[in-house]
Amino acid sequence: MKRILITGAAGFLGSHLCDKFIAEGYHVLGMDNLITGDLNNIDHLFKNKNFEFYHHDVSKFVHVSGKLDYILHFASPASPIDYLKIPIQTLKVGSLGTHNLLGLAKEKNARILIASTSEVYGDPLVHPQTEEYYGNVNTIGPRGVYDEAKRFQESITMAYHRFHGLETRIVRIFNTYGPRMRLNDGRVIPAFIGQALRGEDLTVFGEGNQTRSFCYVDDQVDGIYRLLLSEYAEPVNIGNPHEITIKDFAEEIIKLTGTDQKIVYKPLPKDDPMQRQPDITRAKEILGWEPKVNRAEGMKITYDYFKGLSEEDLRKSEHKDFSKHIVR
Numbered sequence: 001m002k003r004i005l006i007t008g009a010a011g012f013l014g015s016h017l018c019d020k021f022i023a024e025g026y027h028v029l030g031m032d033n034l035i036t037g038d039l040n041n042i043d044h045l046f047k048n049k050n051f052e053f054y055h056h057d058v059s060k061f062v063h064v065s066g067k068l069d070y071i072l073h074f075a076s077p078a079s080p081i082d083y084l085k086i087p088i089q090t091l092k093v094g095s096l097g098t099h100n101l102l103g104l105a106k107e108k109n110a111r112i113l114i115a116s117t118s119e120v121y122g123d124p125l126v127h128p129q130t131e132e133y134y135g136n137v138n139t140i141g142p143r144g145v146y147d148e149a150k151r152f153q154e155s156i157t158m159a160y161h162r163f164h165g166l167e168t169r170i171v172r173i174f175n176t177y178g179p180r181m182r183l184n185d186g187r188v189i190p191a192f193i194g195q196a197l198r199g200e201d202l203t204v205f206g207e208g209n210q211t212r213s214f215c216y217v218d219d220q221v222d223g224i225y226r227l228l229l230s231e232y233a234e235p236v237n238i239g240n241p242h243e244i245t246i247k248d249f250a251e252e253i254i255k256l257t258g259t260d261q262k263i264v265y266k267p268l269p270k271d272d273p274m275q276r277q278p279d280i281t282r283a284k285e286i287l288g289w290e291p292k293v294n295r296a297e298g299m300k301i302t303y304d305y306f307k308g309l310s311e312e313d314l315r316k317s318e319h320k321d322f323s324k325h326i327v328r
């Protein structure tokens, strides 16, 4: 049986990846320090004999016993609210954490895939973004802690690949959504759904002409799975290229939730990218991958998940003033 270590296992993407690899017949070792994750996301896996969990901070030395075939490094604060609150931990997990896991991969002769992000393109001057684009990042801006940690993560991963011959994979993840996102993480989908469920007006920044493209989590997980098993070491964009303006998206949410909220406009936060859309030609050619779930289907499943949460969960997300933060 193949053994895979998944860091960030209690988070949104990590927990779905645990499910996927368990379903594919792997023995999964989940690792997480729970700084932004939630054990409820993997509660259903604890009774599975092919799942183990380690409560550990991967910015410190990482050891696991026994053989390892694969490592997926997904531990990192991922939403603007999180990484503005814990900027040093964000820099550390992208740099020291990645170094530790590359070292472990080398020791175990395992293949490692690291979770990079569309944020390596910063506020892009090229549209849509291809993997060849070097990006437009403000190193010292508030988002720099995340963007530069991820850029360093890619550099050190390629260095291990070139210098040590390590088998490495790099996925550049574009906005992904689905069940198990946190309502109060400041990302645009939970922010809108949370406001709709609480009966508040939906906050749009600037005039709402900035675009985003949203990938449903099952599609994202399928892309990551294919990339891990591919022979391709260069970065690959995985995301849904179907673009929408934030204003139109807010209107879609109002229709989906059947509520009568309005849209309220607030000033655009610093460094909020105006456009974000993946060019997925490489993923199509190399992995035979493209997204299958359209936004209406994915949003319905996601909304039903949030609607099923308890009153207490909803209350927990109530007192955030998203205008103080960067929402994307």
Ligand SMILES: NC(=O)c1ccc[n+]([C@@H]2O[C@H](COP(=O)([O-])OP(=O)(O)OC[C@H]3O[C@@H](n4cnc5c(N)ncnc54)[C@H](O)[C@@H]3O)[C@@H](O)[C@H]2O)c1
Binding pocket: 007, 008, 009, 010, 011, 012, 013, 014, 031, 032, 033, 034, 035, 036, 037, 038, 056, 057, 058, 059, 073, 074, 075, 076, 077, 078, 079, 093, 097, 115, 116, 117, 118, 172, 173, 174, 175, 176, 177
């Ligand atoms: N969700 C997206 O749209 C998206 C987009 C681009 C990139 N990504 C990347 O995917 C990965 C997962 O993102 P997510 O959306 O699931 O976020 P998340 O916050 O839900 O999950 C991250 C997990 O990592 C854990 N973690 C953080 N620092 C850690 C440390 N030092 N040691 C151990 N565990 C630690 C957290 O507790 C959490 O469970 C991140 O690397 C993120 O940068 C996600």
